[in-house]
Amino acid sequence: MKKPILILLSVLGVLAGGSLSYGQVGMSRTGISQPDRKPRRGGYTKDSWRVYYRGREVKGASASSFEGLGGGYGKDNWKVFYAGQEVKGASASSFEGLGGGYGKDNWKVYYRGRELSGTSPASFGKLRPERR
Known part of the structure; x- marks a missing residue:
């Protein structure tokens, strides 16, 4: 039977x-598994109270003001994050993701969340997307 x-x-x-x-x-x-689907911008998600990066809670992030910037970067009103970790010294009010792991604020340039010494933010702009 x-x-x-x-x-x-x-x-x-x-x-x-x-x-x-x-x-x-x-x-x-069933639509559950979509291997050819592009990943979400930077891997950040949030609910009403918490922010997550690839399923792990981002400590110290404010869900109410958080936004993903792409390339692993995200920010809230007070802090900048890369891959779920706080980027120390970065200014959230002026920070922008540039693509390819790069980001900048009004004073510094960052690569994968680490400050690049000897660089000028004025000389860095957004990277063009790769053509396929």
Whole structure:
């Protein structure tokens, strides 16, 4: 009796757009797994109270004012973050992500969240997207 029920469930699962085999739900054609989908801007998400980077809580970030800037950068009204970690000394009021791991504020330039000494923010602009 189990085998006809499993076959029936498998057929229903495939007709519904998914794949069901031996009682376990698969992820094909259900929209859950989308390998060719582009990743979200920088990997940041938030709910009403917390900010997350790739599923891990970003300590010290304010969800009410947080925005993802792309390239791993994000900021709230007070702090700048790269890959979920605070970028020490960066000015949130003037910070912008430039792409390719670069970011800048009015005083400093950063690469992957670390200050690049000897650089001028005025000489850095946004990187053009790669052509495919």
